[in-house]
Amino acid sequence: MxxxxxxxxxxxxxxxxxxxxxxxxxxxxxxxxxxxxxxxxxxRKSQSRGNTILFVGPPDAGKTAVLSTLVYRQTLPSHTSLQTNTSVLTLLNNKTVTLVDVPGHPRIRDQLLDHLSDAKAVIFVVDASTVSRNGAAVAEHLHKVLHAITSLPPSHTPPALLILAHKSDLLKTGAASAAAVPDQLAINRVRTVLERELEKRRVSQSGAVGIEGLGADGEESSEGAGLECNGPSGGSFKFAEWEGGEVEFLGTSVAVGEKVSAEEKSGGKGISELSQWLEELP
Amino acid sequence: MLDHCSIFHKGGLVLWSRSFTPAASQLAASSASPINWLIRDALIEGRAAEEKYEKDGYAVKWTFVNDLELIFVVAYQRILQLTYVEDLLASLKTVFVKLFQPFLTTFVASLHAVNNRAVGTVNGSAELTTWNFAKAFEGWDTVFDQLLKRLEGEAAADRKARLRSVPRIAIDSESPGSSDVDTAPTESPNMAQDEQQIARNVQALKNRLRGRGGRRGGRGMARTDSGSGRESYPNSDSDSTLKKKPKKVQRKWENGSITESDMASLDYSSDKPNDTDAQNRGSLNVNALVDEASLGTRTKDGLYEVKDWDFGKNTGDADAVISEALNATSKVPATSGSMGALGSIFARLTGSKVLSEDDLKPVLEAMKQHLMKKNVAKDISEKVCEGVGESLVGKKVGGFQTTNAAVRQALSNSITRILTPKTSTDLLLSIRTKLSSPLSSTQQRLPYSITFVGVNGVGKSTNLSKVCFWLIQNGFRVLIAACDTFRSGAVEQLRVHVRNLGMLGMNGAGDSKGRVELYERGYGKDAAGIAKEAIAYGRDNDFDVVLIDTAGRMQDNEPLMRALAKLVSVNNPDKILFVGEALVGNEAVDQLTKFDRALRDFSSSGAVGKGRGIDGMLVTKWDTVDDKVGAALSMTYVTGQPIVFVGTGQTYTDLRQLRVANVVSAILSD
Missing domain, CATH: 1.20.890 (cAMP-dependent Protein Kinase, Chain A)
Known part of the structure; x- marks a missing residue:
């Protein structure tokens, strides 16, 4: 035919x-x-913008799910991503931002660097329900992100960093803390685990004699940098005292197959806080 | 039969999926689903050209649609020999793309919203409400069912045709048992009914075509029964018991031996015109089995045509599409060929040149030769190039990008992926983590142990001493266990290294005596025992790290490989580093696979199940190969493990970490 x-x-x-x-x-x-x-x-048009929102984080944290919830107003089921997703989101005030979802697999997560230079914000998505189990791997990834942000040229305005404690609905709340909001619980857990693991990395790398990279010409700063802190806690790593800028936390959850309606259900706040945060970005 | 089928975008969003069993649907929802493993272990690592992937008892097959960035995946139980899966994937691909092309194009554009055009399509507020995926793909369920049914039917018919050539008995025993034509229980009852009807139609058509027009004999009936499978069984069974009560006495249910006459009475597979009962039964059941409403039409030539399946409003042409997809896949290249060279130039200029397999073939061949010139093992360069080809066929090359450049770019991406470690290579951190991990009061802290394995003469001892030097510089106390009890001079060699390292000092200040020691027990002893003693000694004497030097061995020498596996299983070292030389070519693949497999197979004696494999590689003699660094690619491809260190010279400081970008540019440089 x-x-x-x-x-x-x-x-x-x-x-x-x-x-x-x-x-x-x-x-x-x-x-x-x-x-x-x-x-x-x-x-020229695309470069002059620089209003990209980057979604990074370990695999299976829910980056693609959050992206689909924001863009398509519904949470599509998703598999491990093989490539970067780029979508445009129109905010309520008719501004548009580009959302970039960078895969979290260790072999391809370095694509982050391609997008970082025109990023307005970086959202690090963490699976709050599994972070206590694989904290070390998550911290390694976050360390890379922090390092990348701090090694941007000084003339560049550093992007805002938001750590998203995702899947807060899957968190098993004990009887004692049942009263607490799951989002808050997720945030606390993610913050504690990540601070502990990053502190471990900082201690291990401070004063260590690294191995030279093959054929490195010295222009590349060492991998260990990016965790510097100054504050009352004597240099140990705290998000509040991180030198690279302010770090914010939010707890979110999405349910696969669900459509986001204007009126949110009473149980979890879903991603409404995230949408609000995106609205308020300068 | 099938367990799971899924259609998804390369970015991860699932467009459509279905699980056929509850267990599979539960698994599919978790992050450990076979499809996620497929992506992580095979597709991201550049193994896309492999035929299938197996994990946890599932076999997974896949196919790409590169211009729409879709992946079609089917997962099924590994023990099943499903012959039709590839056909199913191929036809799913064609039909799905044909039916939903406009929607898919918009969808993919919305995931590549870099320019204004795409913004426009996604932007409008009206557009937002139209992202109704359930509605967009409605009707696909039915199409899928029909497609699956057809292929399963074909496979079953195939099998039957093969069986028919053997003696009758075989058919008799086979046809009642051929209920595996049936799909696994589907989720909705009305779907089951659909399948039943489809099966009937297919069967009716077959019978017509066989030239048995007019009245259906007992044979056609019996075949319909067995063909429509489990769903129709209860139905027809109750029918027949109702209609022929007197016959029922003859039925024998016991599992005893089957006599010739039993077989004859159960044999409905041939025409028995004399058997009036069967004839009656046949005519009675024809009405029950052929639904008047879905009866097909008869053309003028007397050819019976199955009624088009009712898909819902928008998919009336699905049947045509399916049949087209099933028998005309070879037409696709022909249409592009008709445009001629001029057309292809024009298409390239307008930026819509679609890469075909023929375009890619010469370029990929050249790339393969190039990789082999860079000392990449032959098998590996073939596989890598196939994987690149797989990801490029059907892709549009924009503007002025030549095929060559596109392939080069894809190859560079693929090599970068393969070389980038997927696990942490931060040895210091993992040592510190182990040393500072909380212990129960009865436990004593074990030192961090690293075992060096490899074939003869690759530089295990030399590079062990380099690693030792680096660890000392970082303030660890290191014990070297001389477990090479075979080669003469091995222990003495290590002794010299320890003496030197002891005198060199840490950070240039003072000597580092006491920071490094050698644990030796002479020659000819059991290496596993010495290593165990060394770790115990290190624990008692407060050493942080134990480096275990083993004797070199050829990968084919099974007794020696077993001894090595024993050393590993007895001592369970924290890291097993494979030491290989950068000079190695095709041999690298063999060495690594055999070391890895031997370690896994022979060290898995315990209840732990899977044994330990290699955790990382140390590539030595890097300074001798200039830019022919293909061995690094071969090694990482084979094991999937990272290259932890690179040895680049004769002094203790000649240890480097691999920079992926450097290696990639070295491999691709001309």
Whole structure:
């Protein structure tokens, strides 16, 4: 079926072009120039923006789910991501931001660096229900992110950093703390675990003799940096005293297959706080 | 049969999925689903060209649609030999893309919203409400069912055709048992009914085509029964018991031996015109089994046509699409070929050039040769290039990017992925974590132990001493266990190293006597025992790290490999480093696979189940290979483990960490 439809369409085009090679050359030159102009224009346009919101974090933390909830107003089921998702979100005040969801797999998470330079905010998504089990791995990832933020050139305004204690609904609340809001509980747990693990990393790397990178020319700063703190706690790592800037925390949860309606249910606040945080970003 | 089927975007969002068993649907929802493992272990590591992936008793097969960035995955129990899965994937791919192309294009564009055009499509407030995925893919369930049914039917028919050639008895015993034509219990009852009806239609069609037009004999009936599988069983069974009460006495239910006459009476697979009972039964059941409403139409030539399946409003053409997909997959390249070279140039200029397998073949071949020139093992370069090809076929190359450049870019990405470690390579941190981990009061702190393994003469002892030097610089007390009790001079070599290291001092200040010691028990002893004693000695004398030097051995020497596995299982070291030289070519694959497998197989004697494999690699003699650093790629590809250190010279400070970007550029440089 498809063939007879295509053939008559293709034939006149090729025969007309073949008849006059000059026309072909001229046309192709014109198209080429047009393409260059358009691509340059688009590139300039996209670079001048710098209002990207980056979603980073370990795999299975829920980055893609949060992105789909924000963009499609419903939480689609998701698998481990293989590549970066980029979507545009229109906020209530008619501003648009670009949301970039960087996969969390260790082998591809370095794609973060490609997007960091035009990031307005970095949202580090953590699975609050499993963070106490794999805290070390999460901290390693967060360390990389912190390091990347602090090693941005000083002229660059550092992006706001938000740590999202996601899946707060899966957190098992003990009888004693049942009264506490699950979001708050999730935030506390994530903060405690990450501070402990990052402190471990900081201690281990301070004063350690590292191994030179192969063929490193010295322009690359050491991997260990990025955890400097100054404050009353004597240099030990606290998010409140981190030198790279302010760190905020939020607790969220989404339910797969659910549609986000205007009126949120009473139980969990879902991601409404996150949407609000995005609205309030300068 | 199938356990799970899923269609998802490369970014992770699932467009459609279905689990066929409750266990599978539970598993699919968790992060440990076989599909997630497939992505993490195979697709991200550049193994996309492999045929299937197995994990936890599941076999997973997949296929890509690169221009829409979709992945189609089917998971099933590994023990089943499902022959139709590949056909199913291929036809799912074609049909799904055909049916939902416009929606999918918008969807993918919304995930690549970098330019204004995409902003426009996603932006409008009206657009937001139209992201109704359930509605967009409605009807697909039915199409999927039909497709699956058809392929399963074909597979079953295939099997039957093969069985028919063997003696009759085999058929008799087989046809009642062929209920595996049936899908696993599906989730909704009305779906089951659909399948039943489809099966009937298919069966009716088959019978017509076989030239048995007109009245259906007993044979057609019996086949329909067995063909429609489990769902139809209770139905037809009750029918027949109602209709022929007197016959019921003859039925024998015991499991005793089957006599010839039993077989004959149970044999409905051939025409028995004399058997009036069967004839009656047949005519009675025909009405029950062929639903008047869904009866097909008869064309002028007398050909019976199955009625089009009612998919709902928008999918009326699904049947046509399916049949087209099933028998005309080879047409696709032909249409692009008709455009000719001029058309392809034009397409490239307008930025819509779609890469075909033929375009890629020469470029990939050249890339493969290039990788092999860089000392990447042959198998590995083939697999890497296949994986790259897999991810590029069907992709559009924009603007002025040549095929060559696109392949180069994809290859560079793929190599970077393979080389980037997936586990932490921070040895210092893991040593410190172990040393500071809380202990119960009865336990004594064990030192962190690292075992160096490898073939002969790759530099295990030399690089062990370099690692030792580095650890001393970081303030650890290190014990070296001389477990090479075979090669003469091995212990003396280590003794010299320990003496040197003791005199070198830490951070340039003072000597580091007491920071490093050698634990030796001479030659000819059992290495596993010496290592155990060394760890005990280290524990009692407050050492932080024990470095275990083992004798070099060829990977094929099973007694020696067993001895090594014993050392590992007895002492359970924290890290097992494989030492390999950068000079190695094709041999790297063999060495690593065999070391890894031997360690896993032979050290898994305990109840722990899976044995330990290699945790990381140390590549030595890096300074001798210039930019032919392919061994690094081969090694990481084979094991999936990171290269922890690189040895680059003869002095204690010649130990480096791998920089992925450097290696990638070295491999790709001309």
């Amino acid at each position: 498809a063939e007879p439809e295509v053939a008559p369409e293709a034939l006149p085009v090729s025969s007309a072009l073949a008849a006059s090679p000059q026309v072909l050359i001229a046309a192709s030159l014109f198209v080429a120039l047009l393409a260059i102009a358009i691509s340059l224009w688009l590139r």
